[in-house]
Amino acid sequence: MNARAPGTADSARVRRQTGSLGRRLVLATLGFCLLFTLVTVGVRTWSAWHKSLAAMNAELVLIDQVFQSNLAKAIWEMDSDALQTQLDSVARAAPIGRVELQIIRAGRAPEIIERQRAVQPGDHRAPRLRHPLTYEPYAGARETVGELTLEGHEGVLWERMLAEVTDIVITQVIQSLLLAGLIMWMFNRSVTLHVRRIARHLTALAPENLDQRLRLDRSPRRRDELSLLEEGVNSLQAKLSAYLERQHQDEQALAAHRDRLAELVEERTAELRAANVLLEELSRSDPLTGLSNRRHFDELKDVEFRRAMRLGQPLTVLMCDVDFFKRYNDHYGHAQGDACLRAVADTLRSVFARAGEVVARLGGEEFVVLLPGVEAESAYRSAVHLQKRLAERELPHAASAVSSQVTLSIGLAAFDLQAMDHFDQLLRRADEALYRAKTRGRDCVSD
């Protein structure tokens, strides 16, 4: 229940680490107020000192005015008791520290009577008043009878100053503390609170909540640096949000382009693969008849020959050649010759359609049949069957010397494991057999 949210803990830690603008301002204000207090106390003390001196001086003048006539009269009348009483009264007055009365009598040395309430320091700062005493026994007969010296009481002066200075210091310190407190409170209310709010807002900002505007808890009518900062943060958020939105859209567009590109590449790859397959087929087939061409035949013959050698299986080759094809061309034309070759190829394809059997056109009117796993006798029967199937097609050959129809001469050769180690030897034998078939009068199978 007491667990605090991580955000709160973080912000508290950050606050501890970063300190406070308000506290710094208060310290600065306190420092300034202390200096101000010292200066003010100094000035006010100096002023109070002079006022105290003036006040004490005024008191001495008053005392002098009150007692001078009575003292002068007592001296004139040589009333010693009255004189002593008057002097005691003067000396008892609060601001008086010392009273000195000098009595002047003609023909006698001056007599000095002194009253001192406290020991006055040598460095005397209290005011001093010296005043001649005159007496006028009758009008127009004024006579100097003595001189009165009044000295202010040093202790009273300092006591008064101490009270004054204490008052000054207390009022100044209270003023300064109140001022500092007021500044701190105002600064905290008007600045620090809002700066903390901005800091919390910025700390919590993430791409997902960029649309949450910063709102300071104060009157929107106030226009100052904080409102500029608030507007700046909101404007920055809006720009950042728009930028991220644009970036997101760009990324989506890019992803769509990438997908489309991948599709295109896949399509093109499939087309290329199909074209390659076609090319491969074309490179292996004879364009006129669609049978395997010599190149494909050369690839297959070695494979079959090696298998026959390895497994000791039979392998037979039939070399087939259209009889008097030059004459056919001459008689029916080259185009008809091509059609004839296609018909012969179709017949070959239909006869040798089992898996593994290979029929190829080696060139011109010459065809070859490769029969893996087929013995010579069986191959011979197949060759005769081929001739029969071709005859059934009744392809006319008016220029032939052996038949009225197109015929084939076929040379047969079988693989001999003892005598052969290369396919060309087998092919040569088939060629030789074909030659024999030709020389035997054509339209026959020779081995």
Ligand SMILES: Nc1nc2c(ncn2[C@@H]2O[C@H](COP(=O)(O)OP(=O)(O)OP(=O)(O)O)[C@@H](O)[C@H]2O)c(=O)[nH]1
């Ligand atoms: N129409 C056509 N004729 C071709 C093609 N390739 C070769 N020929 C012709 O086939 C003929 C082959 O003639 P030869 O090699 O003298 O053989 P032949 O006339 O059949 O005589 P024998 O083989 O002895 O019976 C030539 O006239 C070639 O021009 C082809 O693709 N189309």
